[in-house]
Amino acid sequence: MDTNTPQNEDPDIPHIRFLRGLVTVLAGVMILGLLVLIVLIVIRFRTPPLPAFPALPAAIALPDGADAQAVTAGPGWYLVVTQDGRALVYASDGKLVSDTALDLP
Template sequence: MSQTPDPDEQLPEPTNLRFLRLLVTVLTGVMIAGLLAILAMIVIQYRTTRVPLPEIITLPDGTTATAYTQGSDWYAVVTADDEILIFDRASGEIRQRIAVESRP
């Protein structure tokens, strides 16, 4: 007699292996759903309406802009002279000047 199992004979699958296969399948589904949720949140975040840029920004004479940022009712320009100029969005007038001090 031969000790080799018959290739046509179906052996029952061990319980631990069946549980592991189910666990891997469920975890794969959860990972795919999580990835899709993250991508959806990124797309939704970038589709939100943003405040439009002002058409014209009038800077004081001799001032050069190096950076720009904006809020809901204001926008700010950082100048080459290490100064931040905060403008009112509605009127275009300077609300505040902030001197940026350099550290030693």
């Protein structure tokens, strides 16, 4: 009798077929996931980058000698952090609302 040939009565054959099917499905899901990641990366790099420093609206005039270090905006206001450590809050019409000194490192 040939011992290398599997017997049809072997009870493990259905389990091995099931396991083979699971491995095939897993490989397909992994390939699909890799393709999705590649597509997302390509889409992300096609969008133009944000500007390095947002421009201030024309209505905002900084005090003499003040240079903007950071700018952020909210609904109806702009916040400008200056090089000399002040936080200037402006209304949307360009009027200075608040001038606060900051302790910057």
